[in-house]
Amino acid sequence: MITRDTASFLQAASATAPDFGPLTARAAFMVAPDGFRLAEQSAADNRYMAQADGFNAARASAQHRDLQRAISQVVPTVCFAGDPETPDALFPNNVFGTARVDGQARYVIGRMRHPVRQREAGRADIRGFFGDVLGYAPVDLSEQPHACELTGALVIDRARGLGFAGLSERCDEEGARLMHEAFGLRATLMFDLAPGEYHTNVVLAVLAGRAAVICPRGFADPSVLDAFDALYGPHAIRLAPGEHAAFAGNCIALSEDRVWMSAHAGRSLQPATRDAFVAAGFTVATVELDAIEAGGGSLRCCIGEVF
Structure with a gap:
């Protein structure tokens, strides 16, 4: 099911078992920030982006390598070359995603809003x-007209097959429905x-199927937050505005x-938030990514997952 009705979603989601798939990805992929600079089209609806003079391509490239080196200690991580004609390509999880549906591996290609990202x-x-080397079947959404920026717009609980689709200019209702079907999800809540x-x-982040990291100010309807409390309490971790602004919500569990999360995000964490991660069974690992964050995204945005 896919719905805007929180009560209906919770009724369906609460009945799902954590048997949909592995809790975390078996590998990761990245795209190097070659030609990293301000993409004016993307800046039109991304308030997190810095001005043009805030971009440092050399520092971003070095930090990107540091990130790959760090997460390679946890999962095999492939990095593709960048392209100066696509300055936002270092955030590949918006464009390419993977899933296993009925035991069959597939890769999904999203439809980006802005031509520079298309x-x-x-x-x-x-x-x-994905197709020739890994043998994944393609599900290509890139040519249809509805924006659906994959795991930027859709946060997935891989353990239970649940989706959380935030609607904006980067994802409309039809785009959310297409992603729900492409990832073969059991239930998706739109908001x-x-x-x-x-x-x-x-x-929002869902960590290994057992915890949620939530920035309350990011949701137009505060009642949606009740769904996270119901599904992930007592490990529904609500972030303060300063933690939100520092990209602490843009985090990921790879084990x-x-x-x-980024080092900037890590420094923003309040003691109570750190305690909440510990209570949920997570230690916090960070990588310095301030140059990359000038592009309006942070650590999770840089990582595509291979399931």
Whole structure:
């Protein structure tokens, strides 16, 4: 089911068992920030982006390598070359995603809102990696008209097959429905993001199926937060505004015992928030990504997951 009705969603979601798939990805992929600079089209609806003079391409490239090196200690991590014609391509999880549906592996290609990002969907090397090397079947949403920026717009609980689709200019209701079907989910809740928010994964993360990290100000309707409390309490971790602004909500678990976020996000964490991660069974690991965050995304945005 896919719905805007929180009560109906909770009724269905509460009955799901954590047997949909593995809790975390078996590998990761990244795209190097070659030609990293301000993408003016993306800046039109991403308030987190810095001005043009705030971009440091060399520092972003070095930090990106540090990130790959760090997470490679946890999962195999492939990094594709960047393209100066696609300056936002270092955030590949918006364009390419993977899933296993009825035991069959597939890769999903999203439909980006802005033309500068739509170019990324045509990359033959990434398509070839998933299709020809890994043998995943394609589900190509890139040519239809509805914006659906994959795991930027759709946060997925991989354990139970649940989706949380934040609607904005980057994802409409039809786009959410297409992603729900493409990832083969059991139930998806749609909701409006607060004005000024562009992606769900900046304000919400689900960690290894047992915890949720929530930025309350990121949701237009506060009643949606009750769904996270019901599903993930006592490990529904609500972030303060300063933690939200520092990208602490843009985090990811690549194993069952560690949550990754940027060093800036880590420094923003209040003691109570750190205690909440510990109570949920996670240690916090960080990588310095201030140059990359100038591009309006943070650590989770840089990581595509291979399931």
